[in-house]
Amino acid sequence: MSARPPLTLLIHVCAALLAAVCLAVTHHTGLEERPTALAFGVLVTVGELSRWTGARVREAAPLGAAGAMSYALLGEDAGQPTHHGVTQAVAVVLAAALIGSVPHIARGRGPVLDHLARRVLTVGFAAVCFQPLYNRGAFGEWHGPAYALLLLALLALTALCDAVLAAALAHSRTRWPFGPLLRDELHALLGIGSAVCATGAVMALAVAVVGLWALPVFSLPLLLTQLSFKRYAAVRTTYRQTITSLARATEIAGYTPAGHARRVAALSRAVGRDLGLTRPELTVLEYAALMHDIGQLSLVDPVPAGATAGLSTAEQRRIALLGGAVVRQTGVDPAVAVVVERQADPYREQPLAARIVRAVNAYDEKARDAGPGGPLTALEELRLATAGDYAPEVVESLARVLARDCLTLPAAG
Incomplete structure (x- = not known):
């Protein structure tokens, strides 16, 4: 087995350290709002199980990504404040992603470590940007369209972070120029990336109002979008x-x-x-x-x-x-x-x-x-x-x- 490039190793180590800390803290403090954590965990697992393993894919598991982002930016559940925080958001998403990745690991399909590292780091980034400020009441005056725009802005920032990570990993493995790789990643955000951001924001807003019933309802459009992308890729192949x-x-x-x-x-x-x-x-x-x-x-x-x-x-x-x-x-x-x-x-x-x-x-x-x-x-x-x-x-x-x-x-x- 060849040694991993230094930049790839650095990203994997950072993701592993973040995951270890979050798992340890969550194990020590216990899960908050277990039904909510379970529902989002199942959603992320289903998204990972349906992961697309075709070549040249910008987001392999769009449903899993949308579910993970919405949980990181979730502030309320059916009108009641949530208290899961940064560490639980990362721990739940990581556990669900690991479970959903088992079949892909068994079949040797796709760079699973890169995928998991990106997922952990981006969820951690989104949760750090949102959860501490929300729990302190910093967004208490944000309502209606302003709050929705806030979530979309945070998701767009997280998508940019993920694009940088994806380009860095590709640059490290292939030694292709970083600039064109990042440009391609940013260009790809206009496709499935925009659908992931929109679905993540809508899920977080809908769960805050009507509860967990919103998850399956708003998952269907993204699943159909993923199916259409698969068919398009098959035609291109x-x-x-x-x-x-x-x-x-x-x-x-x-x-x-x-x-x-x-x-x-x-x-x-x-x-x-x-x-x-x-x-x-x-x-x-x-x-x-x-x-x-x-x-x-x-x-x-x-x-x-x-x-x-x-x-x-x-x-x-x-x-x-x-x-x-x-x-x-x-x-x-x-x-x-x-x-x-x-x-x-x-x-x-x-x-x-x-x-x-x-x-x-x-x-x-x-x-x-x-x-x-x-x-x-x-x-x-x-x-x-x-x-x-x-x-x-x-x-x-x-x-x-x-x-x-x-x-x-x-x-x-």
């Missing part, structure tokens, strides 16, 4: 599989070596990450990299090993334009076709995605044919050609990615 299958057409027909498109796509995405592309831009880049050789299907005689980097500029442009025309017929985002069409243009006239695809494609072709020292030789050739053929910033980013992630050419197939 099928869409990507279709593009991947289309990209393999050149391999099956013998125009390009097996695995070339996948290697170029994976390395292009890593370079795009390093250069700070947004998530939608990375998707366009990946799809274009997968289909960058599709124009070779128009050739009567295949290029040896599919190596277009050695062809004349005019022939490269012709293949690129034909490839773009094919891509446009597939119904893919037109931006993908633009990248495919312009990959053979002079790099100063290319969009950044096309510059990346061109450099990475050339690197893969040169490294594959240069023997044992292929990667270093290919990289040096690209650097020597930055005066006219390849964008210098892309080549240097490629070098950083190769050095940082120790990427090598995977086996064909």
Whole structure:
């Protein structure tokens, strides 16, 4: 088992210390309002059990997150003040999250420790911001819309805290730039994150007025939202599989070596990450990299090993334009076709995605044919050609990615 990165370890240790203190204090003082604690604990457990384990998910358990946040910001239950405080809020949410995570741990699905650490720290943050002040009567004059806006503001602040934690954990594990990761996390808050914040606030307000009966009522809309996101993700997965299958057409027909498109796509995405592309831009880049050789299907005689980097500029442009025309017929985002069409243009006239695809494609072709020292030789050739053929910033980013992630050419197939 590899050692955890220092930043990841620090976040896990902070979460573990907070959890240990809260559990110890709650065990010593006992549970306040046990029915309320049990109801919210069940809600969080159900949310964790229904956690989404698909790739590229911003909030894996939206119902669990909404329930946890609403308990941290709960001040009344059916008109009666609550007294559970910060430590009990963290302890109840942690216990429920652990129970709900058991099936996921047993199946080895997803980074459970990261998920639990984020949950503990964000609940602790929200509870510290709200519970001490509420119990001192600081919000006694806040009623109606003002109180609702207060809860929404605290939830938005907590969501920002969670976004920073998620970006920090991703940066620590992948060593991708922190800024673009944080930007993606903040952008994702506009989707399921906004639904979690709204549901958490509504639950806390509704329980304060009508009691615990509000929990199942206001859980249903978020469950339906989660289901719609799952279906959307399934459609996107099928869409990507279709593009991947289309990209393999050149391999099956013998125009390009097996695995070339996948290697170029994976390395292009890593370079795009390093250069700070947004998530939608990375998707366009990946799809274009997968289909960058599709124009070779128009050739009567295949290029040896599919190596277009050695062809004349005019022939490269012709293949690129034909490839773009094919891509446009597939119904893919037109931006993908633009990248495919312009990959053979002079790099100063290319969009950044096309510059990346061109450099990475050339690197893969040169490294594959240069023997044992292929990667270093290919990289040096690209650097020597930055005066006219390849964008210098892309080549240097490629070098950083190769050095940082120790990427090598995977086996064909």
